[in-house]
Amino acid sequence: MEPGRPRKLVTAALALAMFLAALEATAVGTAMPTVVSELGGVSRYSWVFSAYLLASTTTVPMYGKLADLYGRLRIFTIAVVLFLVGAALCGVAQTFTQLILFRAIQGVGAGGVIPVAITVVGDIYSLEERGRIQGIFSGVWAISSLVGPAAGGLITDLLSWRWVFYLNLPFGIASIVMLHWFLREEERLREHRLDLAGTLSLTASIALLLLALLEGTERWGLGDARTLSMIGFAGDGLILFLWLEKRAPEPMLPLELFQNRVIAVASAGGFLMGTVLFCAAAFVPMFTQGVLGGTAIDAGMTLAPMSIGWPIASTTSGWFLAKHGYRPFILSGAILATLGCLLLAATDPSSGRGSVMLAMFFLGLGLGFLSTPYLLAVQNAVPRHQRGVATSSVQFFRTIGGSIAVAALGTVLNAHLSGSLVSGIDPNVALNPELRAGIPPQVLGELVSALDGGLGAIYLAMALLALVGLGVGLLFPKGSAQAHAYVDS
Secondary structure, eight states, X not given: OOTTOOHHHHXXXXXXXXXXXXXXXXXXXXXXXXXXXXXXXXXXXXXXXXXXHHHHHHHHHHHHHHXXXXXXXXXXXXXXXXXXXXXXXXXXXXXXXXXXXXXXXXXXXXXXXXXXXXXXXXXXXXXXXXXHHHHHHHHHHHHHHHHHHHHHHHHHHHTOTTHHHXXXXXXXXXXXXXXXXXXXXXXXXXXXXXXXXXXXXHHHHHHHHHHIIIIIHHHTOTTSHHHHHHHHXXXXXXXXXXXXXXXXXXXSSOGXXXXXXXXXXXXXXXXXXXXXXXXXXXXXXXXXXXXXOOOHHHHHHHHHHHHHHHHHHHHHHHHHHHHHOSHHHHHHHHHHHHHHHHHHHTOOTTOOHHHHHHHHHHHHHHHHHHHHHHHHHHHHTSOGGXXXXXXXXXXHHHHHHHHHHHHHHHHXXXXXXXXXXXXXXXXXXXXXXXXHHTSOHHHHHHHHHXXXXXXXXHHHHHHHHHHHHHHHHHTSOOSOTGGGSOOOO
């Protein structure tokens, strides 16, 4: 960035785009019951979310590489435009099938917004400044997570569910205009050879894996031959991708990056961090509603402390890691995340929501202490022309880890419920306050006990994963942040 350019306005534009992407992810959920009542499609309800997650996850590595090859501003603009086009099309959707398709388009754009935005921050700020900016971005994400569900419901009630999508447009356009006005990059004149074969093989393998985890496990079960076949084909695609990357002139994901101990540990740590984060978001609301008998609003409130603790820890680590190094914060984060999971495991039907919220606050602190050091360590360990792909790899491994963990532990929960419930009642009844009120007390007690036992086992598994994350953190090299910085020879 040229000297004298207003970095604060560039940062504001990036934060605005990130806020939109995060807000959309949470606001759509509260609008969906109204969407279903108007368009139908309740049997494909989950696909509105699955299509978005599938598209956004599979495109993350691609965006990181493209940003390195063709410039951050150009690729970020393409990502935001795709996001806005998808949002506009969702707003005019006339059938549920159209909505699913347009959500996939929106997801393709969303896959580039966050990794490229964080890469730009790495370009225009020093290491010391970068930590503070990442803390601000964590706060933006936390605010969007807190206000998203309420905003979605309010917009749907006062205007229409379509405006949940339309309201993205002016803010997204403002973000693009601000960036084009204030952000300047050196023109990249060198010709590049796109790694199309590697991109297609990785995208296909990720898509198959996520389809198996998101839909296969729900429809057929994790042990079904069809689900296992999809996972097997995904593994074959990954092997092909690794073979292609070793031979590509400009690989999409340079494998030599992972020979760097900082990047290897950060990738493994990010994967484990994702398992805990996604499982908390998926299973804590189920505990609040199914075991404690709360409403959907209560479930949202129990997640809120994690969104508060995360930016506090992220900002704190960002301020001090340049002086104290990455490792102390990584280890502290893993310990706090383990503590949060153990506190969750200690809850039972007699616990109040306060106990769950306290556990989630500690979990948020732990994840916040983990996220910023891992991200900044990776950005600091590579040259500028690899910063995009390195940054995107952190988010990619986190999402893949979370998707795998939710599917696997969800299968464990279903198996536990099948073996524990003798009355044959549908466990989903416990999550609906109206249906729950009509269940005989003895049957309800059996259902609550089964849910509590299954979710308690999941919380212990989360604690074990966080503890493994502590072990991975111990492998992170000691020393100051500058000691692990890339030095241009």
